[in-house]
Amino acid sequence: MTDRVFTLGEARALLPEVRLHIDAIVAARADLAELAFDLRSGRPSPLGGTPELKAYEARIDEAVGWFTIQGIEVKGVTPVLVDFPAYLRGESIRLCLLETETALTWYHRADLGFAGRRRLP
Incomplete structure (x- = not known):
């Protein structure tokens, strides 16, 4: 994981790729x-068996890994x-x-998490 800090513009510019990985x-x-x-x-499942189950888990892990990178x-x-x-x-x-949002319009203090979510000014 990097210690990257985003500007709002940088984060919004990544949204098309972010949406693709969220959808995956x-x-x-x-x-x-x-x-x-x-x-x-x-x-029986039309989706397969244990090997396919492992493949779905791997797809999720791969997408999560993209975000981390x-x-x-x-x-x-x-x-x-x-x-x-x-x-x-000046505040972190x-x-x-x-997942259901198409625009980046919310934020929260780093120390509060989702419960402290507010609309961006």
């Missing part, structure tokens, strides 16, 4: 959940929640993006 996680997560349920239930913090994958380290008025914050 969401798709793999859904298939993984369905396949895992079918395997636990002992019934970029310096973006992944706070969760169910739902996908990512934070871009940044500063606002995280620009915060939830």
